[in-house]
Amino acid sequence: MGLWIMTGVTLREAARKRILWIGLLAGIAFLALYGTGMHYQVKEFHERHLPPFIRYQIINGILQVGFYAVDLLAVVLTVLTSVDAISGEISSGTIHAIATKPIRRWELLIGKWMGFIAMTVGYVTLMFGGVVALGYWIGGVVPQNLLRGVPLVFLECILILTITFLCGTSLSTLASGVVVLGLHGLAFLGGWLEQIGGFTNSPRLVMVGIVSSLIMPSESLWRRAIFEMQSPATRSLPFGPFGGSSAPSAVMIVYAGAYLVVALAIAIYHFHKRDL
């Protein structure tokens, strides 16, 4: 029961805090800009009389750029909204009045975690939905395997959220933010190195990329998600944030899932053991 109350409070808090609305406004502004860009691109296609196959591939490529941008927005918003959820309440003492109620510590933590999941999933759905809708209305193209790709983006954001919570149970708000964004940055760089390694046939570089993905698998989830949603022609691009020359395997996805579960378990354990 306490768990659901905390989920509800977290959602209500999100709705009343400025950061979520700023995130939404940023998202809407991006979609407006993106739609305008796509509109002029399509207009140019008509003027140049490009063959439908090329048109399809280019619009598909533009869609990948859109997904990439909203994925980044979603990751940043996930970290910014949740980074003080635990550490901030501990340092301000807000948690004292709550943790002394008949609610277990794990219920408090999971309740909040679920609230943020609902918010993140809602945001990703809205933003990806926006990009897909624009692609369909303006460009007449629907990306492939949306239902296989978008859940992986959910998983990526939930993983980031869980690591933020884990840091929040033992670090300050600022330190948590630095660690989570640092880890995601490491994974991002590792992803590039892995792709360059794959393209240049350099197994050592690939290994560096794989190790960084093992340290933080968030970027692997994104790369697998975009790989799923690409057209076969885009997949054949050598590399890049939308390239699939070395898309993470299914084993990596399972690893990321296990990583998330273990991180959550450690967060619960830490939070249960620590003094408030």
Next chain:
Amino acid sequence: MDQSDGFAIQTENLRKVYESKIAVRNLSLTVRRGEIFGFLGPNGAGKSTSVKMLLGLVKPTSGRADVLGLPCSDVGVRRKIGFLPEDFRFYDWLTAAELLDLHGRLCGMDRAKLRERVPTLLEMVGLAPHRAKRLREFSKGMLQRIGLAQALIHEPELIFLDEPTSGLDPMGRRLVRDVIRAQRERGATVFLNSHLLSEVEITCDQVAFIKDGEVVASRDLRAQPDGDLRLFVRATKLSPQAVAGLAKWCTASQQDGERLSLSPRSTADFPEILRHLVSAGADIYEFAPERLSLESLFVKIMGEDRGL
């Protein structure tokens, strides 16, 4: 009846050690049910850590603490406990009524009961006109009042109040005193942590003094403990022999003209002292026992140099 039934709080050698510091050394404390208990000590004596251990916020390094007959780590027992933290902070985006509603629900109260209880409590703490105002617009005193209300929402059997009057004006302090008295009347136990000794003196039945993480003394404020007795006498015709003869019943005496300040060993000796003075030819105008004020007692126990 189980022995623990008579106690709201019972701790035995409770200890909390942080990396380099012993916060609570050896706390053994008993608080009877229905009592208003004052917990006193200088800053850094371990008061807050002790309260946090009793509430399950801080894990004891060793020792035992039972609250309402159950170990303090038991989550279920918190259904019967209310807590007003020092420097009360809460989600400031909630309104006063929403805050009470949330706390009530966390305590397991149903919505129907809350619909009745929330307005009553807001009325009690004088915040009824501000029910729809967000907490971020509240002054410190108003936050203290709403904090007090959230601690009482579920009519707990045991209430911990940590510095409840710190942000309050005289009216607010009076309100807190009245609320504490009302809790006593309905049979609840109140554990009061306060720096304001005069407040404690007015409200508490029992006090414990904590120093360096240990209880160093405790007093029943309802009784007149003989060790803290003073007797004030105003009389004329006091002969030096009459005053010297008082040594039989008093540990100390000090004369300043007509005023005589005595430290008798026991209240049982008062009639003898009076008889002695009268028979020695003194005319008595005042004969009044005085209790050592809590502040004097505090200074005596803690030592002069320790600030609050």
